[in-house]
Amino acid sequence: MATSAPPPPPPPPLAGPPAPDESIRVLLSLSRSLALLLALLAGVLFLVFLAFAVFNLLLGAGAGGIVVAIYCLASAVVNYVVWRELPGLQALAASRQYGLLRDHLIVWVVLGILFFVLVGVLLAVAWVKAELLLSPPPAPAAPSTAAPGGPPTCPRCGGPTTLVPEFQRYYCHRCGAYL
Ligand SMILES: [Zn+2]
Numbered sequence: 001m002a003t004s005a006p007p008p009p010p011p012p013p014l015a016g017p018p019a020p021d022e023s024i025r026v027l028l029s030l031s032r033s034l035a036l037l038l039a040l041l042a043g044v045l046f047l048v049f050l051a052f053a054v055f056n057l058l059l060g061a062g063a064g065g066i067v068v069a070i071y072c073l074a075s076a077v078v079n080y081v082v083w084r085e086l087p088g089l090q091a092l093a094a095s096r097q098y099g100l101l102r103d104h105l106i107v108w109v110v111l112g113i114l115f116f117v118l119v120g121v122l123l124a125v126a127w128v129k130a131e132l133l134l135s136p137p138p139a140p141a142a143p144s145t146a147a148p149g150g151p152p153t154c155p156r157c158g159g160p161t162t163l164v165p166e167f168q169r170y171y172c173h174r175c176g177a178y179l
Helices: 020-059 066-094 098-114 118-134
Strands: 162-164 169-172
Touching: 020 066, 020 098, 020 118, 066 098, 066 118, 098 118
Parallel strands: none
Antiparallel strands: 162 169
């Protein structure tokens, strides 16, 4: 037979972006990898600048470089501690405790920005997302007991009424009476 079967319909696209809590978890795991990387980098830079500072001291050229070395050491420590602490924060995100997560995050946002910036920025984005999840959703429209402008229900039987324009009154057909 020459008839070809129609191609199967394409699978429906995934509805919408991934859930917000999922993106927080991705951000946190990304921050964790980056924190370890920066901790190692800062550790290496610390040794480089320490050697540079010692070399300068031996040459009698002052202690230039020692401040940078100390900054690198602090950055190594901070990023290492972030790497250690992040699993706890990831657990908070997994259990949807966004209030606790936000409160714990802010410390690491500030420290992360002060020491090698990158991890702090990533964590700041996660912090904003947690904040957005915590903010109340837009207030729904106030439920109206009666449709605005619509006819009221009959106080006797609860049935629908219709407006009789000539009398400007509502009439209940079920009761056969005006309100
Ligand atoms: Zn009625």
